[in-house]
Amino acid sequence: MKYGFDLKQLMLLAKRSRLLNILRWSNKSPVLASLIIVLTNRCNYKCHMCPLGRDIDQRTKDEILDMDIGIAKKLIDEISEFRIFKPRAHFSGGGEPLLYREFVELASYCREKKVNWSMTTNGYTLNKFYKQIVDDNCRNLNISIHGYSDVHDNVVRVKGSFDKVVSNLNLLDEYKRAKNTILPRIALNCVINKRNVEYLYDILNTFKDLPLHSITFQHLIFTPNDLEDTEEGIPENKEVEVVRRFIEHAENNQFGMPILFFPSIKTKDLFHYYNDFDYPFKRTCTVPWLALRVQPEGGLTTCNGLELGNIRTEKLKRIWNGHKNNEFRKKLRKSGISRNCNRCCHRNYY
Numbered sequence: 163m164k165y166g167f168d169l170k171q172l173m174l175l176a177k178r179s180r181l182l183n184i185l186r187w188s189n190k191s192p193v194l195a196s197l198i199i200v201l202t203n204r205c206n207y208k209c210h211m212c213p214l215g216r217d218i219d220q221r222t223k224d225e226i227l228d229m230d231i232g233i234a235k236k237l238i239d240e241i242s243e244f245r246i247f248k249p250r251a252h253f254s255g256g257g258e259p260l261l262y263r264e265f266v267e268l269a270s271y272c273r274e275k276k277v278n279w280s281m282t283t284n285g286y287t288l289n290k291f292y293k294q295i296v297d298d299n300c301r302n303l304n305i306s307i308h309g310y311s312d313v314h315d316n317v318v319r320v321k322g323s324f325d326k327v328v329s330n331l332n333l334l335d336e337y338k339r340a341k342n343t344i345l346p347r348i349a350l351n352c353v354i355n356k357r358n359v360e361y362l363y364d365i366l367n368t369f370k371d372l373p374l375h376s377i378t379f380q381h382l383i384f385t386p387n388d389l390e391d392t393e394e395g396i397p398e399n400k401e402v403e404v405v406r407r408f409i410e411h412a413e414n415n416q417f418g419m420p421i422l423f424f425p426s427i428k429t430k431d432l433f434h435y436y437n438d439f440d441y442p443f444k445r446t447c448t449v450p451w452l453a454l455r456v457q458p459e460g461g462l463t464t465c466n467g468l469e470l471g472n473i474r475t476e477k478l479k480r481i482w483n484g485h486k487n488n489e490f491r492k493k494l495r496k497s498g499i500s501r502n503c504n505r506c507c508h509r510n511y512y
Protein backbone atom coordinates (compact mmCIF):
# COMPACT_ATOMS: atom_id res chain seq x y z
CA MET A 163 0.00 0.00 0.00
CA LYS A 164 1.35 3.39 -0.92
CA TYR A 165 -0.27 5.90 1.39
CA GLY A 166 -0.74 6.36 5.12
CA PHE A 167 -4.02 6.95 6.88
CA ASP A 168 -5.72 9.36 9.16
CA LEU A 169 -5.26 7.63 12.52
CA LYS A 170 -8.85 8.06 13.68
CA GLN A 171 -10.23 6.49 10.48
CA LEU A 172 -7.76 3.69 10.85
CA MET A 173 -8.73 2.97 14.45
CA LEU A 174 -12.42 2.90 13.56
CA LEU A 175 -11.65 0.56 10.67
CA ALA A 176 -9.48 -1.62 12.90
CA LYS A 177 -12.29 -1.93 15.41
CA ARG A 178 -14.52 -3.35 12.71
CA SER A 179 -12.07 -5.67 10.96
CA ARG A 180 -9.66 -6.60 13.81
CA LEU A 181 -7.13 -7.24 11.05
CA LEU A 182 -4.60 -4.84 12.48
CA ASN A 183 -4.26 -7.03 15.58
CA ILE A 184 -1.74 -9.08 13.59
CA LEU A 185 0.72 -6.22 13.98
CA ARG A 186 0.88 -6.84 17.72
CA TRP A 187 2.50 -10.23 17.20
CA SER A 188 5.88 -8.54 16.83
CA ASN A 189 7.84 -5.91 18.76
CA LYS A 190 8.62 -4.21 15.48
CA SER A 191 6.20 -2.71 13.01
CA PRO A 192 6.46 -2.49 9.22
CA VAL A 193 3.67 0.11 9.04
CA LEU A 194 4.14 3.65 10.24
CA ALA A 195 0.73 4.82 9.06
CA SER A 196 0.59 8.25 10.61
CA LEU A 197 3.20 10.74 11.76
CA ILE A 198 1.42 13.29 13.94
CA ILE A 199 3.35 16.53 13.71
CA VAL A 200 2.83 19.20 16.36
CA LEU A 201 3.87 22.35 14.51
CA THR A 202 3.15 24.81 17.29
CA ASN A 203 1.57 25.01 20.72
CA ARG A 204 0.07 28.44 20.00
CA CYS A 205 -3.69 28.63 20.05
CA ASN A 206 -6.38 31.21 19.36
CA TYR A 207 -9.08 29.35 21.38
CA LYS A 208 -9.31 28.50 25.06
CA CYS A 209 -11.38 25.31 24.92
CA HIS A 210 -12.58 24.28 28.36
CA MET A 211 -12.00 20.56 27.78
CA CYS A 212 -8.45 20.93 26.39
CA PRO A 213 -5.53 21.09 28.86
CA LEU A 214 -3.77 23.61 26.61
CA GLY A 215 -6.85 25.80 26.30
CA ARG A 216 -7.48 25.74 30.05
CA ASP A 217 -3.94 26.88 30.92
CA ILE A 218 -3.27 29.23 28.01
CA ASP A 219 -3.62 32.44 30.04
CA GLN A 220 -1.02 31.24 32.56
CA ARG A 221 1.57 30.50 29.92
CA THR A 222 4.81 32.47 29.76
CA LYS A 223 6.47 33.55 26.50
CA ASP A 224 9.20 30.93 26.98
CA GLU A 225 6.61 28.16 26.91
CA ILE A 226 5.48 28.99 23.36
CA LEU A 227 7.07 26.56 20.92
CA ASP A 228 7.13 26.53 17.12
CA MET A 229 8.80 23.87 15.03
CA ASP A 230 11.79 25.07 13.07
CA ILE A 231 10.88 24.90 9.36
CA GLY A 232 14.15 23.00 8.73
CA ILE A 233 12.96 20.25 11.08
CA ALA A 234 9.49 20.18 9.53
CA LYS A 235 10.99 19.80 6.06
CA LYS A 236 13.39 17.11 7.27
CA LEU A 237 10.39 15.13 8.48
CA ILE A 238 8.72 15.46 5.10
CA ASP A 239 11.97 14.40 3.37
CA GLU A 240 12.20 11.34 5.58
CA ILE A 241 8.58 10.38 4.96
CA SER A 242 9.19 10.62 1.23
CA GLU A 243 12.04 8.10 1.60
CA PHE A 244 9.71 5.32 2.79
CA ARG A 245 9.28 2.93 -0.12
CA ILE A 246 6.52 0.34 0.38
CA PHE A 247 4.24 2.18 2.77
CA LYS A 248 4.53 5.94 3.03
CA PRO A 249 3.28 7.43 6.31
CA ARG A 250 0.72 10.19 6.28
CA ALA A 251 1.84 13.54 7.78
CA HIS A 252 -0.93 14.71 10.08
CA PHE A 253 -0.66 18.25 11.46
CA SER A 254 -2.38 18.42 14.81
CA GLY A 255 -1.64 18.03 18.49
CA GLY A 256 -1.46 20.44 21.38
CA GLY A 257 -1.99 23.68 19.47
CA GLU A 258 -3.56 25.14 16.34
CA PRO A 259 -1.62 24.14 13.19
CA LEU A 260 -2.95 27.06 11.11
CA LEU A 261 -1.10 29.42 13.47
CA TYR A 262 2.21 27.95 12.38
CA ARG A 263 3.92 30.83 10.59
CA GLU A 264 5.49 28.70 7.85
CA PHE A 265 2.33 26.69 7.18
CA VAL A 266 2.07 27.86 3.54
CA GLU A 267 5.69 26.93 2.82
CA LEU A 268 5.28 23.54 4.48
CA ALA A 269 2.05 22.64 2.66
CA SER A 270 3.73 23.42 -0.69
CA TYR A 271 6.71 21.32 0.35
CA CYS A 272 4.45 18.33 1.06
CA ARG A 273 2.99 18.64 -2.45
CA GLU A 274 6.46 18.98 -4.00
CA LYS A 275 7.67 15.86 -2.18
CA LYS A 276 4.44 13.96 -2.95
CA VAL A 277 3.79 13.34 0.73
CA ASN A 278 0.17 12.84 1.73
CA TRP A 279 -0.94 15.13 4.49
CA SER A 280 -3.98 15.89 6.57
CA MET A 281 -4.78 18.21 9.44
CA THR A 282 -6.96 18.75 12.49
CA THR A 283 -7.81 22.42 12.90
CA ASN A 284 -10.29 24.62 14.71
CA GLY A 285 -10.86 26.31 11.33
CA TYR A 286 -10.89 29.85 12.72
CA THR A 287 -8.30 31.18 10.24
CA LEU A 288 -9.22 28.83 7.40
CA ASN A 289 -10.34 31.82 5.29
CA LYS A 290 -6.63 32.67 4.84
CA PHE A 291 -5.56 29.17 3.83
CA TYR A 292 -8.39 27.27 2.16
CA LYS A 293 -7.06 27.69 -1.39
CA GLN A 294 -3.62 26.54 -0.36
CA ILE A 295 -5.10 23.53 1.43
CA VAL A 296 -6.94 22.39 -1.70
CA ASP A 297 -4.15 23.27 -4.14
CA ASP A 298 -1.50 21.51 -2.08
CA ASN A 299 -3.49 18.27 -1.95
CA CYS A 300 -4.54 18.00 1.67
CA ARG A 301 -6.45 14.72 1.82
CA ASN A 302 -8.44 14.97 5.03
CA LEU A 303 -9.34 18.00 7.05
CA ASN A 304 -10.79 17.47 10.51
CA ILE A 305 -12.60 20.56 11.72
CA SER A 306 -13.37 20.89 15.41
CA ILE A 307 -16.78 22.40 16.10
CA HIS A 308 -18.44 21.70 19.42
CA GLY A 309 -21.97 22.99 18.98
CA TYR A 310 -23.95 25.68 17.20
CA SER A 311 -23.73 29.44 17.78
CA ASP A 312 -23.33 30.23 21.51
CA VAL A 313 -22.97 26.58 22.50
CA HIS A 314 -19.77 26.30 20.44
CA ASP A 315 -18.56 29.79 21.38
CA ASN A 316 -18.93 28.97 25.08
CA VAL A 317 -16.91 25.76 24.76
CA VAL A 318 -14.01 27.46 22.96
CA ARG A 319 -14.40 30.83 24.70
CA VAL A 320 -14.23 32.92 21.49
CA LYS A 321 -17.33 34.90 20.64
CA GLY A 322 -18.46 34.71 17.04
CA SER A 323 -16.22 31.72 16.31
CA PHE A 324 -19.04 29.38 15.22
CA ASP A 325 -20.27 31.82 12.54
CA LYS A 326 -16.75 32.46 11.35
CA VAL A 327 -15.84 28.77 11.04
CA VAL A 328 -19.07 27.96 9.18
CA SER A 329 -18.43 30.82 6.78
CA ASN A 330 -14.87 29.49 6.28
CA LEU A 331 -16.20 25.98 5.63
CA ASN A 332 -18.48 27.36 2.92
CA LEU A 333 -15.57 29.20 1.29
CA LEU A 334 -13.63 25.97 1.22
CA ASP A 335 -16.58 24.05 -0.20
CA GLU A 336 -17.14 26.62 -2.98
CA TYR A 337 -13.47 26.48 -3.91
CA LYS A 338 -13.52 22.67 -4.03
CA ARG A 339 -16.56 22.79 -6.30
CA ALA A 340 -14.86 25.33 -8.57
CA LYS A 341 -11.85 23.02 -8.76
CA ASN A 342 -14.06 19.97 -9.20
CA THR A 343 -12.39 18.01 -6.42
CA ILE A 344 -13.69 16.10 -3.40
CA LEU A 345 -10.39 16.54 -1.53
CA PRO A 346 -9.83 17.30 1.20
CA ARG A 347 -12.59 15.22 2.74
CA ILE A 348 -14.04 17.21 5.59
CA ALA A 349 -14.70 15.44 8.88
CA LEU A 350 -16.25 17.40 11.71
CA ASN A 351 -15.07 16.56 15.22
CA CYS A 352 -17.29 17.50 18.13
CA VAL A 353 -16.07 16.74 21.64
CA ILE A 354 -18.93 15.80 23.94
CA ASN A 355 -18.55 17.77 27.15
CA LYS A 356 -20.57 19.31 29.95
CA ARG A 357 -21.25 22.49 28.00
CA ASN A 358 -22.84 20.85 24.95
CA VAL A 359 -24.27 17.57 26.22
CA GLU A 360 -27.83 18.86 26.59
CA TYR A 361 -27.87 20.21 23.02
CA LEU A 362 -26.62 17.13 21.14
CA TYR A 363 -29.79 16.58 19.06
CA ASP A 364 -29.88 20.20 17.86
CA ILE A 365 -26.15 20.13 17.27
CA LEU A 366 -26.52 17.12 14.98
CA ASN A 367 -29.38 18.83 13.12
CA THR A 368 -27.19 21.88 12.53
CA PHE A 369 -24.17 19.85 11.46
CA LYS A 370 -25.99 17.71 8.93
CA ASP A 371 -26.62 20.80 6.76
CA LEU A 372 -22.92 21.71 6.56
CA PRO A 373 -20.68 20.65 3.64
CA LEU A 374 -19.11 17.62 5.34
CA HIS A 375 -18.20 14.02 4.61
CA SER A 376 -18.67 12.73 8.15
CA ILE A 377 -19.37 13.81 11.68
CA THR A 378 -17.57 12.34 14.67
CA PHE A 379 -18.73 12.82 18.21
CA GLN A 380 -15.63 12.38 20.30
CA HIS A 381 -15.86 11.16 23.87
CA LEU A 382 -13.85 13.17 26.32
CA ILE A 383 -10.23 12.08 26.78
CA PHE A 384 -9.31 12.62 30.40
CA THR A 385 -7.64 11.46 33.55
CA PRO A 386 -9.60 11.81 36.78
CA ASN A 387 -6.98 14.24 38.19
CA ASP A 388 -7.15 16.24 34.97
CA LEU A 389 -10.67 17.38 35.46
CA GLU A 390 -11.50 16.91 39.12
CA ASP A 391 -10.28 20.31 40.23
CA THR A 392 -11.49 22.27 37.22
CA GLU A 393 -14.90 23.74 36.51
CA GLU A 394 -14.95 21.45 33.44
CA GLY A 395 -15.75 18.30 35.43
CA ILE A 396 -16.45 14.78 34.20
CA PRO A 397 -19.98 14.22 32.81
CA GLU A 398 -22.23 12.86 35.53
CA ASN A 399 -24.47 9.80 35.22
CA LYS A 400 -27.54 11.73 34.13
CA GLU A 401 -25.49 13.38 31.36
CA VAL A 402 -24.01 10.06 30.33
CA GLU A 403 -27.54 8.71 30.00
CA VAL A 404 -28.29 11.56 27.57
CA VAL A 405 -25.22 10.58 25.56
CA ARG A 406 -26.28 6.92 25.56
CA ARG A 407 -29.73 7.75 24.18
CA PHE A 408 -28.24 10.12 21.64
CA ILE A 409 -25.90 7.39 20.32
CA GLU A 410 -28.88 5.08 19.86
CA HIS A 411 -30.76 7.88 18.06
CA ALA A 412 -27.80 8.52 15.71
CA GLU A 413 -27.33 4.81 15.05
CA ASN A 414 -31.00 4.23 14.24
CA ASN A 415 -31.50 7.12 11.83
CA GLN A 416 -30.10 8.19 8.48
CA PHE A 417 -28.45 11.61 8.25
CA GLY A 418 -27.03 11.53 4.73
CA MET A 419 -23.47 11.05 5.99
CA PRO A 420 -21.69 8.78 8.48
CA ILE A 421 -22.17 9.72 12.13
CA LEU A 422 -19.39 8.19 14.17
CA PHE A 423 -18.56 7.96 17.85
CA PHE A 424 -14.94 7.81 18.92
CA PRO A 425 -13.58 5.87 20.68
CA SER A 426 -15.94 2.95 20.03
CA ILE A 427 -17.52 1.99 23.33
CA LYS A 428 -20.53 -0.27 23.85
CA THR A 429 -23.42 1.92 24.99
CA LYS A 430 -23.92 -0.31 28.04
CA ASP A 431 -20.32 0.54 29.08
CA LEU A 432 -20.58 4.32 28.78
CA PHE A 433 -21.15 4.84 32.50
CA HIS A 434 -18.00 2.88 33.23
CA TYR A 435 -16.03 4.92 30.70
CA TYR A 436 -16.91 8.19 32.37
CA ASN A 437 -17.19 7.30 36.01
CA ASP A 438 -15.66 3.94 36.86
CA PHE A 439 -11.90 3.78 36.60
CA ASP A 440 -11.67 0.28 37.98
CA TYR A 441 -13.88 -1.23 35.33
CA PRO A 442 -12.05 -4.09 33.57
CA PHE A 443 -12.12 -2.81 30.01
CA LYS A 444 -9.95 -4.63 27.52
CA ARG A 445 -6.34 -3.47 27.90
CA THR A 446 -5.02 -3.72 24.36
CA CYS A 447 -3.96 -1.00 21.95
CA THR A 448 -2.47 -1.02 18.43
CA VAL A 449 -1.46 2.60 18.07
CA PRO A 450 2.24 2.16 19.00
CA TRP A 451 2.44 -0.14 15.95
CA LEU A 452 0.96 2.55 13.69
CA ALA A 453 1.84 6.06 14.76
CA LEU A 454 4.39 8.42 16.22
CA ARG A 455 4.17 12.01 17.36
CA VAL A 456 6.73 14.73 16.76
CA GLN A 457 6.91 17.64 19.18
CA PRO A 458 7.80 21.19 18.04
CA GLU A 459 11.39 20.84 19.25
CA GLY A 460 11.92 17.67 17.20
CA GLY A 461 11.42 15.02 19.91
CA LEU A 462 9.70 11.89 18.67
CA THR A 463 7.37 10.56 21.29
CA THR A 464 5.15 7.58 21.71
CA CYS A 465 2.54 7.21 24.40
CA ASN A 466 2.41 9.18 27.63
CA GLY A 467 5.18 11.45 26.38
CA LEU A 468 7.87 8.73 26.29
CA GLU A 469 10.64 10.26 24.15
CA LEU A 470 12.22 7.83 21.68
CA GLY A 471 14.73 10.12 20.01
CA ASN A 472 15.09 13.44 18.23
CA ILE A 473 14.75 14.05 14.51
CA ARG A 474 17.54 16.66 14.68
CA THR A 475 20.10 13.92 15.26
CA GLU A 476 18.45 10.62 14.26
CA LYS A 477 16.58 9.10 11.33
CA LEU A 478 12.85 8.58 11.56
CA LYS A 479 13.08 4.99 10.30
CA ARG A 480 15.65 4.08 12.95
CA ILE A 481 13.62 5.60 15.77
CA TRP A 482 10.41 3.91 14.59
CA ASN A 483 11.84 0.42 15.01
CA GLY A 484 14.60 1.38 17.42
CA HIS A 485 15.36 -0.28 20.76
CA LYS A 486 13.21 2.09 22.88
CA ASN A 487 10.10 1.75 20.77
CA ASN A 488 10.47 -2.02 20.42
CA GLU A 489 10.86 -2.36 24.20
CA PHE A 490 7.76 -0.21 24.72
CA ARG A 491 5.73 -2.43 22.37
CA LYS A 492 7.11 -5.56 24.05
CA LYS A 493 5.92 -4.33 27.45
CA LEU A 494 2.53 -3.51 25.98
CA ARG A 495 2.22 -6.99 24.46
CA LYS A 496 3.11 -8.65 27.75
CA SER A 497 1.32 -6.50 30.32
CA GLY A 498 -1.34 -4.57 28.40
CA ILE A 499 -1.78 -0.84 28.58
CA SER A 500 -0.80 0.96 31.76
CA ARG A 501 -2.93 2.96 34.18
CA ASN A 502 -1.41 6.11 32.67
CA CYS A 503 -3.33 5.43 29.48
CA ASN A 504 -6.49 6.35 31.37
CA ARG A 505 -9.31 7.37 29.02
CA CYS A 506 -7.14 7.55 25.91
CA CYS A 507 -9.26 7.46 22.74
CA HIS A 508 -6.97 4.97 20.99
CA ARG A 509 -7.15 1.95 23.28
CA ASN A 510 -9.67 -0.81 22.71
CA TYR A 511 -12.66 -0.65 25.02
CA TYR A 512 -14.01 -4.07 24.01
Ligand SMILES: C[S@@+](CC[C@H](N)C(=O)[O-])C[C@H]1O[C@@H](n2cnc3c(N)ncnc32)[C@H](O)[C@@H]1O
Nearest residue numbers: 211212255257258282283284306351353382383
Ligand atom coordinates in the same frame (compact mmCIF):
# COMPACT_ATOMS: atom_id res chain seq x y z
C1 LIG B 1 -5.85 19.16 20.66
S1 LIG B 1 -6.72 19.61 19.19
C2 LIG B 1 -5.46 20.26 18.15
C3 LIG B 1 -5.95 20.78 16.83
C4 LIG B 1 -6.81 22.04 16.84
N1 LIG B 1 -6.36 22.99 17.76
C5 LIG B 1 -8.27 21.69 17.04
O1 LIG B 1 -8.81 22.02 18.08
O2 LIG B 1 -8.83 21.13 16.11
C6 LIG B 1 -7.11 18.04 18.42
C7 LIG B 1 -8.51 17.55 18.69
O3 LIG B 1 -8.62 17.19 20.05
C8 LIG B 1 -9.88 17.61 20.54
N2 LIG B 1 -9.83 17.69 22.00
C9 LIG B 1 -9.33 18.67 22.78
N3 LIG B 1 -9.46 18.35 24.08
C10 LIG B 1 -10.04 17.14 24.14
C11 LIG B 1 -10.44 16.25 25.19
N4 LIG B 1 -10.25 16.52 26.47
N5 LIG B 1 -11.02 15.08 24.84
C12 LIG B 1 -11.21 14.73 23.55
N6 LIG B 1 -10.84 15.51 22.53
C13 LIG B 1 -10.28 16.70 22.80
C14 LIG B 1 -10.08 18.93 19.81
O4 LIG B 1 -11.42 19.34 19.82
C15 LIG B 1 -9.60 18.58 18.43
O5 LIG B 1 -10.64 18.02 17.68
Ligand code: SF4
Nearest residue numbers: 205207209212215257
Ligand atom coordinates in the same frame (compact mmCIF):
# COMPACT_ATOMS: atom_id res chain seq x y z
S1 SF4 C 1 -8.43 24.86 19.58
FE1 SF4 C 1 -7.50 22.84 19.81
S2 SF4 C 1 -5.53 23.17 20.83
FE2 SF4 C 1 -6.72 25.09 20.99
S3 SF4 C 1 -7.65 25.00 22.98
FE3 SF4 C 1 -9.11 24.13 21.53
S4 SF4 C 1 -8.72 21.91 21.43
FE4 SF4 C 1 -6.99 22.90 22.45
Ligand code: SF4
Nearest residue numbers: 447449465503506509
Ligand atom coordinates in the same frame (compact mmCIF):
# COMPACT_ATOMS: atom_id res chain seq x y z
S1 SF4 D 1 -4.03 3.62 25.11
FE1 SF4 D 1 -2.03 3.92 25.98
S2 SF4 D 1 -0.71 2.72 24.61
FE2 SF4 D 1 -2.61 3.14 23.49
S3 SF4 D 1 -2.30 5.03 22.36
FE3 SF4 D 1 -3.27 5.53 24.28
S4 SF4 D 1 -1.55 6.08 25.63
FE4 SF4 D 1 -0.74 4.87 23.92
